[in-house]
Amino acid sequence: MCDNGKIDILSMLPDELENAVAELGEKKFRAKQIFEWLHVKKVSDFDQMTNLSVQFRSVLNQKFCIKSLFICKRLESNSDNTVKYLYELEDGNHIESVLMEYSYGNTLCVSTQVGCKMGCRFCASTIAGFKRNLSASEILLQVYTAERDSGRKISGVVLMGIGEPLDNYDNVVDFLRLLSCPEGINMSLRHVSLSTCGIVPRIYDLAGLNLGLTLSVSLHASDNKERSEIMPVNDRYDIDMLMKACRDYFKTTGRRISFEYALIDGHNDSMDDARRLAKLLDNFVCHVNIIPVNKIKERNYSSDRKSAQRFRKYLEELGVNATVRRTLGADIDAACGQLRREYEI
Numbered sequence: 001m002c003d004n005g006k007i008d009i010l011s012m013l014p015d016e017l018e019n020a021v022a023e024l025g026e027k028k029f030r031a032k033q034i035f036e037w038l039h040v041k042k043v044s045d046f047d048q049m050t051n052l053s054v055q056f057r058s059v060l061n062q063k064f065c066i067k068s069l070f071i072c073k074r075l076e077s078n079s080d081n082t083v084k085y086l087y088e089l090e091d092g093n094h095i096e097s098v099l100m101e102y103s104y105g106n107t108l109c110v111s112t113q114v115g116c117k118m119g120c121r122f123c124a125s126t127i128a129g130f131k132r133n134l135s136a137s138e139i140l141l142q143v144y145t146a147e148r149d150s151g152r153k154i155s156g157v158v159l160m161g162i163g164e165p166l167d168n169y170d171n172v173v174d175f176l177r178l179l180s181c182p183e184g185i186n187m188s189l190r191h192v193s194l195s196t197c198g199i200v201p202r203i204y205d206l207a208g209l210n211l212g213l214t215l216s217v218s219l220h221a222s223d224n225k226e227r228s229e230i231m232p233v234n235d236r237y238d239i240d241m242l243m244k245a246c247r248d249y250f251k252t253t254g255r256r257i258s259f260e261y262a263l264i265d266g267h268n269d270s271m272d273d274a275r276r277l278a279k280l281l282d283n284f285v286c287h288v289n290i291i292p293v294n295k296i297k298e299r300n301y302s303s304d305r306k307s308a309q310r311f312r313k314y315l316e317e318l319g320v321n322a323t324v325r326r327t328l329g330a331d332i333d334a335a336c337g338q339l340r341r342e343y344e345i
């Protein structure tokens with residue numbers, strides 16, 4: 001729905017659009033035409049759909065709305081081609097996206113919720129709590145708007161911005177279907193990663209859909225006591241339940257899982273932590289991504305690349321495949337949640 005009570009047409013999948021068009025007494029192929037106007041030509045007004053009759057356009061206008069995002073702020077990095085966008089939604093809420101350049105193409109990090117309920121201690125996105133889920137169209141528009149603004153083709157998406165994607169499961173799945181729709185921008189979901197803090201039942205659901213995307217799991221600790229301290233979600237779905245779901249995901253989809261490990265000095269960076277992690281990941285085709293924790297002003301956590309390299313060495317000695325994540329856009333605070341926080345206070 002849009003704020004004026006009309007139906008959000010950009011969130012509709014091709015078959016939903018076909019049914020809606022049929023209900024209005026129009027032929028099926030009209031749905032294809034509308035879909036192309038929305039997702040290929042990316043118009044923002046029904047009056048621009050010039051191969052539809054004026055009368056039909058007016059009916060569409062009464063029943064449906066085409067959502068849009070407003071670029072509130074754009075920060076460009078001086079050290080690499082990273083661009084961070086602060087978007088304003090139609091209801092005045094704010095979200096962030098980060099455009100990153102890799103050797104294989106441009107990737108956009110998108111938000112999936114306004115705020116977050118998960119309460120991870122080190123994360124800026126969760127501090128002011130949760131406001132609402134984003135619609136499929138609001139996630140998709142982050143891609144369309146960044147592409148139009150930057151003039152750069154976006155060939156990959158990571159769902160690692162503000163919010164927990166699996167806590168907004170239905171809209172996120174619709175977004176993935178729209179993103180990969182052959183009649184739309186047709187992005188291969190092999191170029192998409194979804195990051196979760198570990199909502200176990202939804203990991204099983206996602207495995208069942210077998211969409212071909214990469215699952216990133218924010219593990220960040222190898223024992224339940226430490227993980228519960230920094231990630232309250234662990235009280236609900238502990239490490240054993242999570243690892244079982246991850247092994248099932250790999251078995252069902254054949255896709256290698258990437259485990260995120262935000263290194264926090266004095267919390268999860270010892271040789272013992274590495275040993276426990278290696279044991280957890282024993283015999284599992286996966287990859288560990290070590291991220292030195294980004295400082296946020298509300299918390300006292302810290303780490304640096306040196307500690308991250310040391311921890312990577314520990315893992316290497318134990319036979320675990322790990323890398324330290326490259327830092328992009330460090331000069332513009334490209335880690336998500338920080339810009340929105342500044343803006344809303």
Ligand code: SAH
Nearest residue numbers: 122123160163164195196197218260293294
């Ligand atoms: N809710 C999802 C996706 C959003 S966060 C999730 O938890 O995976 C994307 C990644 O950034 C997660 O791995 C998250 O734990 C990590 N992250 C959040 N704040 C961070 C910080 N201050 N430093 C390093 N990583 C952080």
